[in-house]
Amino acid sequence: MAAQRANTADAVIEAAADAPGASPSPRNVSAVAALPLQVATLPDPATARIAVIGLGYVGLPLAVGFGRASATLGFDIAPARIAELLERRDHTNEVSAAEIEAAARLHLSADEADLCDCDVFIVTVPTPIDDAKRPDLRPLEAASRAIGRHIRPGGIAIFESTVYPGATEEICVPIIARESGLTFNRDFFAGYSPERINPGDHVHRLESIVKVTSGSTPAAAAFVDALYRRVVGAGTFPASSIRVAEAAKVIENTQRDLNIALVNELALICHRLGIDTGEVLEAAGSKWNFLPFRPGLVGGHCIGVDPYYLTHKAQQLGYHPEVILSGRRINDGMGQYIAQRVIKLMVQRRIQAAEARVLILGLAFKENCPDLRNTRVIDVIAELRSYDVAVDVFDPWVDAAQARHEYALELIDEPAAGRYDAVVLAVAHREFVALGVERIRAFGKPGSVLFDVKQILPRSAVDDRL
Numbered sequence: 526m527a528a529q530r531a532n533t534a535d536a537v538i539e540a541a542a543d544a545p546g547a548s549p550s551p552r553n554v555s556a557v558a559a560l561p562l563q564v565a566t567l568p569d570p571a572t573a574r575i576a577v578i579g580l581g582y583v584g585l586p587l588a589v590g591f592g593r594a595s596a597t598l599g600f601d602i603a604p605a606r607i608a609e610l611l612e613r614r615d616h617t618n619e620v621s622a623a624e625i626e627a628a629a630r631l632h633l634s635a636d637e638a639d640l641c642d643c644d645v646f647i648v649t650v651p652t653p654i655d656d657a658k659r660p661d662l663r664p665l666e667a668a669s670r671a672i673g674r675h676i677r678p679g680g681i682a683i684f685e686s687t688v689y690p691g692a693t694e695e696i697c698v699p700i701i702a703r704e705s706g707l708t709f710n711r712d713f714f715a716g717y718s719p720e721r722i723n724p725g726d727h728v729h730r731l732e733s734i735v736k737v738t739s740g741s742t743p744a745a746a747a748f749v750d751a752l753y754r755r756v757v758g759a760g761t762f763p764a765s766s767i768r769v770a771e772a773a774k775v776i777e778n779t780q781r782d783l784n785i786a787l788v789n790e791l792a793l794i795c796h797r798l799g800i801d802t803g804e805v806l807e808a809a810g811s812k813w814n815f816l817p818f819r820p821g822l823v824g825g826h827c828i829g830v831d832p833y834y835l836t837h838k839a840q841q842l843g844y845h846p847e848v849i850l851s852g853r854r855i856n857d858g859m860g861q862y863i864a865q866r867v868i869k870l871m872v873q874r875r876i877q878a879a880e881a882r883v884l885i886l887g888l889a890f891k892e893n894c895p896d897l898r899n900t901r902v903i904d905v906i907a908e909l910r911s912y913d914v915a916v917d918v919f920d921p922w923v924d925a926a927q928a929r930h931e932y933a934l935e936l937i938d939e940p941a942a943g944r945y946d947a948v949v950l951a952v953a954h955r956e957f958v959a960l961g962v963e964r965i966r967a968f969g970k971p972g973s974v975l976f977d978v979k980q981i982l983p984r985s986a987v988d989d990r991l
């Protein structure tokens with residue numbers, strides 16, 4: 526660290542001020558005055574050594590993308606994650622063994638000390654919310670501390686994790702400056718480039734999605750843009766500032782959340798009207814500018830979480846968002862609502878809830894993906910159980926041990942035919958679509974209820990749908 530600090534005039538002042546006895550001696554002061562206040566030079570994007578911190582759904586594809594052409598360190602605090610990747614296995618299913626293999630310049634490590642050789646630190650750690658739905662910035666703060674321990678003059682920290690506008694410069698940068706003793710925008714720089722990948726989507730990939738870039742100075746912004754252009758074939762969109770880029774990301778997901786909330790509210794109204802939501806949406810969709818959103822559960826760690834980052838910041842600024850939070854309330858209530866519709870259908874058939882057994886098809890937060898984080902299927906299960914209904918959950922995509930660990934839920938290996946009083950088709954995995962209505966119905970007893978949350982079966986073949 527002493528060697529790093531000696532590169533800057535500020536570091537000399539700080540070193541002198543830090544010394545026992547406090548204030549700098551006249552000799553030190555004149556030495557400082559003689560040093561030019563130089564802005565450190567950013568590395569060349571073509572030769573910069575890159576660290577990707579956090580190798581999850583976002584970080585791994587990025588590390589593999591950079592690791593094809595640039596010296597790249599893929600760092601994760603979870604040794605188990607590094608161990609599986611060293612065996613060319615990715616439990617998130619985002620990257621194949623061949624793609625990991627092809628990243629010839631990628632080095633994988635759980636040892637933080639390896640960060641010391643890097644010039645660029647790209648942060649892709651989780652940004653969840655706590656039980657009170659407030660941003661939980663602990664992983665981001667921990668990653669910033671790690672960067673601060675290893676960054677050198679000319680280094681740059683680029684954040685990809687979804688945050689509220691201002692978080693990079695208000696939270697992360699001061700941590701890096703404090704840990705490193707370096708001065709922001711003179712010795713080290715920052716950038717923000719939000720990720721837009723969509724788990725389970727093998728069409729919209731890192732390379733094919735335009736990427737927003739930004740930097741803390743014009744030179745840093747140009748560096749960040751040039752760096753990403755090396756791996757993103759679709760090109761970049763340079764934003765005017767880090768805050769603009771942060772806000773752009775969070776509004777993308779907030780807009781999606783609100784659009785789904787609108788059709789979810791429509792579903793609540795259509796049910797009272799006794800008309801089918803799907804038919805209404807199909808008819809409305811015949812207009813050229815009607816947006817094709819469908820009702821459903823809004824889970825995962827993006828769409829159901831990111832709006833809370835924006836509302837948190839707005840509240841800090843004294844503005845109390847109404848539209849965004851009312852959309853969140855509607856979407857967060859859909860699991861309970863679906864369960865109550867199923868209970869009502871069973872009661873109408875004289876099926877006693879306390880004696881009923883319900884099969885839930887799907888636990889993942891979305892179709893054709895093993896991701897369980899913040900799945901709202903859990904709300905359907907909890908509400909059914911509150912009526913003493915016995916619930917079996919089947920999901921061929923999900924890791925049973927993870928379901929046990931995250932939700933204390935035992936998945937069944939295979940649903941038995943003729944066993945259930947109701948079947949809830951909760952996630953549109955391709956396996957369920959392929960089963961078709963006859964085989965799905967065969968899981969139920971005669972007279973059982975079939976509820977289609979995802980509107981994947983013909984309306985006439987199910988008892989009800991959202």
Ligand SMILES: NC(=O)c1ccc[n+]([C@@H]2O[C@H](COP(=O)([O-])OP(=O)(O)OC[C@H]3O[C@@H](n4cnc5c(N)ncnc54)[C@H](O)[C@@H]3O)[C@@H](O)[C@H]2O)c1
Nearest residue numbers: 579580581582583601602603650652664667668686687720
């Ligand atoms: N998954 C998506 O679809 C998606 C899309 C766009 C943006 N994002 C955002 O990207 C960020 C990362 O999401 P994700 O889905 O990749 O998360 P993830 O949970 O899949 O992966 C995060 C990884 O970071 C590691 N990690 C946690 N703290 C760390 C630390 N201090 N140092 C090093 N590694 C650490 C974890 O072990 C884990 O492997 C979040 O902010 C998320 O909102 C996600």
